[in-house]
Amino acid sequence: MENQTSPPATQPLRVAVLGSTGSIGTQTLDVIAAHPDRFSAVALAAARNATLLAEQAARFKPLLVCLGEGRVGGTGIEDALSGPEGLIEIATHPDVDLVVVATTGAAGWEPTLAAISAGKQVALANKEALVMAGSVIAVEARRRGIPLRPVDSEHSAIWQCIQGEGVGDSLLAAPKGVRKLILTASGGPFRNTPREQMEKVTPGQALAHPTWNMGAKITIDSATLMNKGLEVIEAHWLFDMPYEKLEVVVHPQSIVHSMIEFEDGSTKAQLGVPDMRVPIQYALGYPDHLPYADLPQMDWTQAFTLEFEPPDLDRFPCLGLAWEAGRKGGTYPAVLSAADEEAVRAFLDEKIDFYGIPRLVERALGAHEPITEPDLQTIREIDRDTRARVREWTRTQGSALIR
Numbered sequence: 228m229e230n231q232t233s234p235p236a237t238q239p240l241r242v243a244v245l246g247s248t249g250s251i252g253t254q255t256l257d258v259i260a261a262h263p264d265r266f267s268a269v270a271l272a273a274a275r276n277a278t279l280l281a282e283q284a285a286r287f288k289p290l291l292v293c294l295g296e297g298r299v300g301g302t303g304i305e306d307a308l309s310g311p312e313g314l315i316e317i318a319t320h321p322d323v324d325l326v327v328v329a330t331t332g333a334a335g336w337e338p339t340l341a342a343i344s345a346g347k348q349v350a351l352a353n354k355e356a357l358v359m360a361g362s363v364i365a366v367e368a369r370r371r372g373i374p375l376r377p378v379d380s381e382h383s384a385i386w387q388c389i390q391g392e393g394v395g396d397s398l399l400a401a402p403k404g405v406r407k408l409i410l411t412a413s414g415g416p417f418r419n420t421p422r423e424q425m426e427k428v429t430p431g432q433a434l435a436h437p438t439w440n441m442g443a444k445i446t447i448d449s450a451t452l453m454n455k456g457l458e459v460i461e462a463h464w465l466f467d468m469p470y471e472k473l474e475v476v477v478h479p480q481s482i483v484h485s486m487i488e489f490e491d492g493s494t495k496a497q498l499g500v501p502d503m504r505v506p507i508q509y510a511l512g513y514p515d516h517l518p519y520a521d522l523p524q525m526d527w528t529q530a531f532t533l534e535f536e537p538p539d540l541d542r543f544p545c546l547g548l549a550w551e552a553g554r555k556g557g558t559y560p561a562v563l564s565a566a567d568e569e570a571v572r573a574f575l576d577e578k579i580d581f582y583g584i585p586r587l588v589e590r591a592l593g594a595h596e597p598i599t600e601p602d603l604q605t606i607r608e609i610d611r612d613t614r615a616r617v618r619e620w621t622r623t624q625g626s627a628l629i630r
Contacts, residue, residue, distance in 0.1 A: 239263070242511065243270035243291070243317050245338055246329035248279040250442045251352045251378065251503060255327050256283060258508045261519050266511055270317040272308075274334070291317050295334075311337060318342040325511065327378070328353045331444050333565065333610050336360045340603075343368050350510040352378035354445075354457040355568075359561040360606050361464035375465060376510040381410045381458055382465055383506035384484035384497035389466075390514070408468055409486040409494075410458055411478040412538065413437065413501075415450040418479060422542050428581045430574060437479070441503075447571045448545075451584055452538060456549020457567075460560055463553060470554050475546065477536045482525070500525055544585040552592060557599045558609045559592060565613035566591035573621045587617055 242259060246252040252273070259266040272293035273280040284292050293313035308316055311334070318326050318338040325348040328335045335353030340360065342349050344367060351357070357364060368375055377383050385408055392404070416435050417425050433450040434443060441449070448454035459473050481501040488494045499505055500523045508517055540547045545567070552563040570587040573579045579587070591613055598605055 239267040241324040247271040248273040248276040251329035314338040319345040350376040365464040414477040451545040452543035453545035460553040569617040
């Protein structure tokens with residue numbers, strides 16, 4: 228249902244959606260369709276889903292279309308772009324005002340940096356961009372005075388909580404008077420599952436998230452709590468906060484999306500329904516909270532319970548691995564991200580068991596020779612070499628290595 232009651236604008240914000248056929252991408256297009264007077268989809272990019280991309284192009288009639296693999300038919304656009312170069316061309320195109328980076332994995336960080344360098348606004352849903360290259364991307368964003376707009380519900384919640392706290396429009400500045408940032412985690416489908424049972428879970432069980440509807444990779448990361456570890460590293464770069472001022476708590480209801488605690492002990496939280504269209508819409512429409520008739524609403528007259536508990540690092544070692552990699556810095560987070568992506572793929576392909584994911588990641592981190600201040604080429608090489616190493620371990624040793 229399209230909603231045309233949002234505030235008028237002199238010209239719709241021209242939006243490029245990288246990863247338009249994924250979970251975040253399709254919901255971004257829902258938001259754009261709900262506010263045609265505020266937003267216009269001028270460029271769409273997908274990895275390999277040519278059929279859905281063609282349908283999206285036929286509906287939104289973008290100026291640019293990019294497909295990582297295969298060909299796009301029926302779009303009415305003769306010169307469809309392709310590959311990483313196509314993503315960068317979209318991210319830097321003069322007819323694009325804001326780039327939504329909703330790709331998964333390492334495919335997101337180079338177009339993110341290119342968009343920033345071109346002076347574009349960036350709404351960031353790709354965790355790996357800041358995890359792998361935060362030292363480069365955050366520095367460039369600060370240098371150019373371009374605040375990154377977080378799409379993750381947790382970082383969006385912190386963003387909303389620090390509004391009016393003397394930090395201005397820049398996200399890349401430490402909020403004054405804040406003791407710590409508290410990221411909430413649902414706990415995933417195995418929050419109360421004993422470790423011995425978790426060793427036997429199937430990909431299908433791990434993909435059954437209790438509260439969020441997300442893509443496969445991020446859903447598995449949520450099940451292992453790696454997702455929350457990556458978000459800790461993201462928060463470090465987004466808000467320029469040291470790791471000792473970042474905390475994770477498990478909150479199974481997914482109503483409190485994150486909190487900030489002040490030096491005087493008071494706490495400010497952002498609450499709402501667990502629906503990704505809310506933070507997506509805020510990232511696009513900032514600083515406005517736009518109406519959207521199709522969004523479910525909280526009923527505060529009904530009795531309900533909000534639970535909080537510390538994460539169990541024994542059952543969820545990925546969170547601890549991510550925290551350690553973030554604190555060590557340098558090229559360790561790039562190794563973490565690359566190893567996790569390959570390990571998740573191996574688990575989904577049933578080549579390793581559930582705990583094979585943290586074991587492969589831990590082995591990759593242990594085998595790494597770190598570089599303190601990597602440049603872009605170094606990050607590319609680390610990503611490539613780590614992936615090759617993890618794939619080789621999986622191919623040659625398989626379950627014997629993991630179990």
